[in-house]
Amino acid sequence: MKKVMAFAALAAFVATPVFANDGAKLFNEKTCNACHGPEGKKPLMPNYPRLAGQNAAYAEQQMKDIKSGARNNGQTAAMKGVMHLVNDAEIKAIADYLSKLKP
Numbered sequence: 879m880k881k882v883m884a885f886a887a888l889a890a891f892v893a894t895p896v897f898a899n900d901g902a903k904l905f906n907e908k909t910c911n912a913c914h915g916p917e918g919k920k921p922l923m924p925n926y927p928r929l930a931g932q933n934a935a936y937a938e939q940q941m942k943d944i945k946s947g948a949r950n951n952g953q954t955a956a957m958k959g960v961m962h963l964v965n966d967a968e969i970k971a972i973a974d975y976l977s978k979l980k981p
């Protein structure tokens with residue numbers, strides 16, 4: 879298991895193009911990692927979603943919906959509070975970055 883994780887980390891590192899680096903940077907700078915964990919793999923709470931490997935188009939839409947309020951349930955409030963920190967282009971870059979991570 880450890881070997882698999884190490885390989886996944888290495889593969890993600892080697893395969894990360896410049897564009898995805900922006901997403902990675904944003905993910906950490908915009909506090910996303912605080913709740914979703916490093917690389918979106920270890921959520922702070924068991925009822926927070928893991929994001930690594932999620933479909934880019936889906937993640938992008940969910941982020942926009944949470945930001946706009948179209949997605950609004952018992953848990954979205956926590957995340958909505960930080961969504962003013964990211965614009966549409968940044969949301970897209972983060973979604974692309976997340977989709978390329980090994981779950």
Ligand code: HEC
Nearest residue numbers: 908909910913926927937940951953954956957960964972
């Ligand atoms: C304060 C904690 C918190 C922060 C900070 C936060 N999120 Fe979230 N995020 C959540 C929670 C909780 C949910 C689940 C919301 C729900 O149940 O509707 C969520 C949902 C999501 C989803 C949808 C996942 C799915 O499977 O539908 C994405 C994508 C996401 N967050 C990305 C981000 C990004 C990118 C950032 C940084 C700009 C961020 N989050 C910052 C707590 C947070």
